[in-house]
Amino acid sequence: MASINFLYRSTKEKAYLNLRLLYRHNSKDYVFGAKTKVEVSKIYWSIQHKKKSKDIEVTNLQTEIKNELNKIENHVLKAFNSVNPENITKDWLTSQIDYYYNPPTKDKEIPKDLINYIDYYINYRKNETTKSTLKKIKVVKQLLIRFQAYRKATILIKDINDNFKNEFVNYCKGELYAQNTIQRAFIFIKTFCKHARFLGIETHQQLDGLRVDRQKVAKIYLTPKDLVKIENISKDKLTNSLENTKDWLIISVYTGQRISDFMRFTKEQIRVEDGKHLIEFTQQKTGKNMTVPLHPKVLEVLNKRNGSFPYKISDQKYNDFIKEVCKLAEINEPTTGSKMVETEIGSKVFRKQSGTYKKYELVTSHIGRRSFATNFYGKIPTSLLINITGHSTESMFLNYIGKSNKDLALEITKYF
Template identity: 65%
Template sequence: MATINFLYRSTKDKADLNLRLLFRLSDKDFVLGSKTKLEVSKEYWSKQHNQKRPKEISIANKQLEINQELLKIENHILSAFNSEDALNVSKEWLNLQMDLYYNPKAKDKAIPKSLVEYIDFYITYRKHELKDNSIKRCNVIKNKLMRFQEYRNKLILIKEVNDKFKNDFVDYLKSENYAQNTIQRDVVFIKTFCKHARFLGLETHPQLDTLKVDKQKVPKTYLSFNELALIEKANSLPDHLDNARDWLLISCYVGQRVSDFMRFTKEMIRVEEGKHLIEFTQKKTGKLMTVPLHEKVIEILNKRNGEFPRAISDQKYNDYIKDLCKDAELFNKVHGSKLVEVGEDSGKFRKEFKDYEKWELVSSHIGRRSFATNFYGKIPTTYLIYITGHSTETQFLQYIGKSNKDLAMEISKYF
């Protein structure tokens, strides 16, 4: 026996109701959640929805409208639950049923069996979940697969994505001068598309789950505290580089992505117990963050009468901080990669790995990595992970390039 509850779980004045499915299996209680697309106000749900015989006709009509929709959703979910083996019921299953409720024709639509076509289907199917950057990556991979299809003159079927396909695809991308880690990421995405197709009932190859491409270890470029001091001391800078320098220093002490810190304003700051905190919502994750401001950031704000530097485009920021680090004489050679054009006027750019002067490898992401690397061992890793937003400590350590040997040396300090 399963039951359905509807909840208002948002802090906003208006929000979509949450659905909760409760059932018992083998003496164990399960609670699964999903979202509806039924928007109500917090005031209505908390004060008016459960009124008995409301005097206001508008409230009575609203109750009727809402209750009819909730009943339809409840009947749809419970009907699907009763037709399914409870062992197969999961959060993913519940989200699928909600999607089928709002897109019933999807049941009748033929699901594409070719990989290239399926990517468009995948983007449409998950349109409410995918971020713009994820959609962009999906389309980039789709274009590569289209060129690969043309190269081998054969349609790529989802059920044929096996070890031979992987090897042929990797060989093709290498012939096109793509970097090893780009290839590895593309194969991971392709597996994601195929696993999603399998979830919807399409046939996939038995080898799919074991497909793997090794990652190439790439040095993690960051700015040390000594290098940040050199950047800070650079003088006689034009206004645009001084502005970029302040953003770079801020990024190295708050550990956030450029899409977040470039939106900082003084209105986001509050002071509690003498500590300056900045509160914002991460653009990529949608996570509400409260981060303490380092004294270096406070110095920059004081220099600018409490204001953050002027916001500039990502492209200008990338260009300016390269010029800035060149002015700061960061000429030491480090191994890394940057995009270079393959052939004169080819319009094709690929990553090239070799030794570069450090200023050449500086980009907008270096602030977040510098923060994580510089403060590792100085601030508890749990706190660093909270600020950077990594899901696990393993993911965080990979991000800053810590090897098993590095960890062993860290542990040895306690012996």
């Protein structure tokens, strides 16, 4: 009898899993290996894959990867059972993996149900979709899978109408999802349906008019006074990890970049021109080539570290540690916002919950970018700020920092 297991056989931080086929024939043991197209991180495979997680995104990823590995395993074992074991070679196994990913082409019908169409959409736009967008799409897909199981009826694209919207919103609220999470998910649903319509699939006449309102939320950022408090934290209160995190926080606050970008900064990306230090990189989310000047506060951090950036840590650790840093800085004024809260003790299900909390509890990895944009607005021309943050338009930038028409009117009065 044959068995299959999967191995991470790379020194890289992210790699494709290897499949290993093991069986015994005529009192002799055989082992053959081949590479799959299931890509995971070393951290995920060694720590998260088999461990229960409170993080819904990790849980969804576990489900997705386990389902895919089960499909590959079933495919290979079915093929194994249909041939003489003496004919099996490494090339045979490699061809079976290739067959799994590239079966004989047939003119497949475009799916008319929403969940299967999402997979079709991902494949159709695989060369245009960023990793971050793909991750969001897969989260929405998992939500729809749970919703479809709850309603006990297939979600057809042609049935996405006002009744469906109300049913979906009510389900999400019953599951304690935040209003803006529901709104973002519904935007994706409409995107899938409009794409299907483009390819000739029937959609409901109400589709274009459907919308879920967005809830106005407070824009949490670190004020200049907060930043002084952070810089002045007594060193004897900081562990090496918290000191490292504090330095990353200062870097993010004065470069205005996402964690997916600033956590990849290296000293090799820095160049000096006319005595000014610039860092050049490509934004992971947008693909834009960026050149950002390094603020003196960033240079202070680099000089303290002999020209190098702090050591890299995971997004999750960074999110946890910056709360500790801000707590030590006594950034604890009551602030309205939302944070992840367990729905019931021991449920391991977390949802965003609005309320009034100590400010440090609301700090996340994104706060550096928003603090940069907010603190320098009005001091640096908006056109130059947009060049650093990478926002496509001024209206997007102003919405990002929460500026209303009234705020803009008051800004204009400074020039009268």
